[in-house]
Amino acid sequence: MVAIYGTLVHTPVKGKVDILLNTLIITDEHTGIITQLQSNLPRTEIPTFLKEQHLPEDTNIRYLSPFQFILPGFIDTHIHAPQYPFTGTCTDLPLTEWLNKYTFPCEKRYQDTDWAKSIYQVLVRRLLRNGTTTAVYFASIHLEATKILADTTLTMGQRALVGLVSMDRNAPDDYIDTTETAIHKAETFIQYCKERDSRQILTPVVTPRFIPTCTIPLLEGLGQLAKKYNVPVQSHISESLDEVAFVRHLHPDVESDTTLFDACGLLTERSIMAHGVHLSDKDVQVMVERGSGVAVCPLSNAYFANGVFPVKRHPSNLKMGLGTDVAGGYSPSMLNSMRQAVISSSFWQDEQRQVDWKTALYMATIGGAELIGLSHIIGSFMISKQLDALVIDLKTDNSPLDLLWDEPIELLVEKFINLGDDRCIIDVLVGGNYVTP
Structure with missing residues (x-):
């Protein structure tokens, strides 16, 4: 008691x-x-x-x-666990170049399970120390390392939503899966978490990295998994201008990220979509209708997104939480994400679009809980x-x-x-x- x-x-x-x-x-x-x-x-x-x-x-x-x-407790709705070693550095390139130069090489190291154990223990301890009681994690494509992340959160008592990253194109030859392998690993990880979660603080998450690294068959397969196991979905959506342009190049017949995710069954009431800086009003309406929401990451948006997420412009029933987006965001502290949310909002000229500290605190707590489907439990x-x-x-x-x-x-x-x-x-x-x- x-x-x-x-x-x-x-x-x-x-x-x-x-x-x-x-x-x-x-x-x-x-x-x-x-x-x-x-x-x-x-x-x-x-x-x-x-x-x-x-x-x-x-x-x-x-x-x-x-x-x-x-x-x-603070709820970090978007964080890349394997990127923690280079947090606070490497913010000098556009998103696509950043992924190839820094992110993929760092994430590849998690094929070494000893490395994964050492890093994830430090990460979870740091987040708890900074008040993050719940974290929504992107892991890597490695099944064993992602199991280690899940086990670490359980051992240290942090509430966590953990996703094994799925991708089958536009990634390094030694850091990519086939479509079939990616789907099999995602399902195996979901089953592993469900067997381990006796305290109901660990949730597996279907995690297509983003559209440029996922073929349509992979996206469709992951959508079927999310439905089969009734688990959340997370990915990146309309994040930056170069990402949006890349998707248009890959899928010229598709209207937007939102359209494609929706067609593949990945926009549900349990979908946590990061960034969303370049969502159209139509995209937002579709997300509201599906019950999906946005993990707003003001620190990384300042570096990579070519814009500011307009919190107050969108409908009030669009679910929104805050994320650190480590290591795209330079700090694992949700306090810094709150402060940047307030600062970023000041760039909107209309005073009605301001985000004050009270709204930022809401997004870091009960707003995040609503986004991840746990507002009846925490927040x-x-x-x-x-x-x-x-x-x-x-x-x-x-x-x-x-x-x-x-x-x-x-x-x-x-x-x-x-x-x-x-x-x-x-x-x-x-x-x-x-x-x-």
């Missing part, structure tokens, strides 16, 4: 922050599900409340200080949801921010979003379990 008393902060509605003061939150010790959530409860009345709820009077409650609060604080949360402390010994005068709690939360980092995250919980590295 987890019992915490103090300030809770979440964003159940886009653009609005709810701050719950003097709140007691308690979870079921077996499931991590929130069973009690009582706000405006004076500390002196806690014993009476426990008695009324038939809870032990000696319940071990953690009391937060006035400079501590809890947030929902905000409600009875019957599981407790995925961060304990924030603004007055740690090495805090990156200074508190120089009395400020209301909303300003303190904003200060954390704009200035905070992993030094302020003193504990991480997933499913009601402390998993702090």
Whole structure:
């Protein structure tokens, strides 16, 4: 059982922050599900409340200080696990050249399972330390290495959606599969995850890299797998001008990425499509009708996408989350993705299209949960949801921010979003379990 008393902060509605003061939150010790959530409860009345709820009077409650609060865990809806070694570097080329010079050579190394074990342990630890309680991973084409990634997330307690990458064209000769092999490996990995997921925190994802590296037979086969096993789909969609041009060259009779993905059965209510900077209004409408959504990656979009994703221009019922897109994005921190989302939105001239920090926080939590189909489980604080949360402390010994005068709690939360980092995250919980590295 987890019992915490103090300030809770979440964003159940886009653009609005709810701050719950003097709140007691308690979870079921077996499931991590929130069973009690009582706000405006004076500390002196806690014993009476426990008695009324038939809870032990000696319940071990953690009391937060006035400079501590809890947030929902961050949800990174798009990250390339094998690219982590060159994170923070190699952002000097257009997308296609970047893939050939940096990405494919790095990803090829994961045929070495010892390498995969060492890198993935470091990556998952780093993400948890930065508050990423849920990550949607692209892995590599290697079955054993992708199993290692899945096992690592389970061992370290991170909630994860993991995809073995499928591609059968326009890739190096020593880093490519045949159509049949790619489909077989994808199915084998799905079965492996379903056998391993006793705690229901690991989800396999059908993962065609993107249209330029996938033939239509492969896309169709993956669409059939997604339907057969009822699993999510992830890929890149209308990401950059050179990617869009490449698809038009390969498929001159196809209107757009969206059209082709849809025809192959890969746009479903469980589809997580990264970037989407160059989606047309028609494309967006199709995605809304299918229940698909976009993993917005503002850091990598600044380098590779030749544009800014117009969050406020698109319909409010288009599902949107935030992603780091490591290593296209230079930072594994979702805080940096939130900040860049706000900065990027300022390039739109219409003030109605601005993304403020509250909207960015929404996209990094409950918005991401909606995108990946887990909003009934995580993303905000409600009875019957599981407790995925961060304990924030603004007055740690090495805090990156200074508190120089009395400020209301909303300003303190904003200060954390704009200035905070992993030094302020003193504990991480997933499913009601402390998993702090």
